Amino acid sequence: MKIVYKDYWLLPPPGFTAIMWFGRIIAKRKAEPLSARIVNHESIHEAQAKECGGWVRFYLMYLRQWVRVGFKYGKIPFEREAYCYDGDLAYLENRMPFAWTMF
Numbered sequence: 001m002k003i004v005y006k007d008y009w010l011l012p013p014p015g016f017t018a019i020m021w022f023g024r025i026i027a028k029r030k031a032e033p034l035s036a037r038i039v040n041h042e043s044i045h046e047a048q049a050k051e052c053g054g055w056v057r058f059y060l061m062y063l064r065q066w067v068r069v070g071f072k073y074g075k076i077p078f079e080r081e082a083y084c085y086d087g088d089l090a091y092l093e094n095r096m097p098f099a100w101t102m103f
Helices: 036-052 055-068 077-085
Strands: 002-006 018-021 024-028
Touching: 018 036, 024 036, 036 055, 036 077, 055 077
Parallel strands: 002 024
Antiparallel strands: 018 024
16 A cells, blocks of 8 residues: 655644545655554544445545534544554454444
């Protein structure tokens, strides 16, 4: 997975170090190099996107979840899974498909 270090005005948004954007991690230049935990978090999103049938469907589902939970970022199931397991660097090797549905 490619990591791009930039200081875009939109990506990553304020308050975020990095964001997964269509299979690339866009990170703030001042965060170079990214921690293994952040890369793992974004890699979990990549696995989720594959399960959803691609990036466009993933982002549409992500937006729908965000609306459904009252625009509370920390309650989005995709994010809950990623934050719960981003410290476990072996998680993706043993991850159950569609694990985000359990959150």
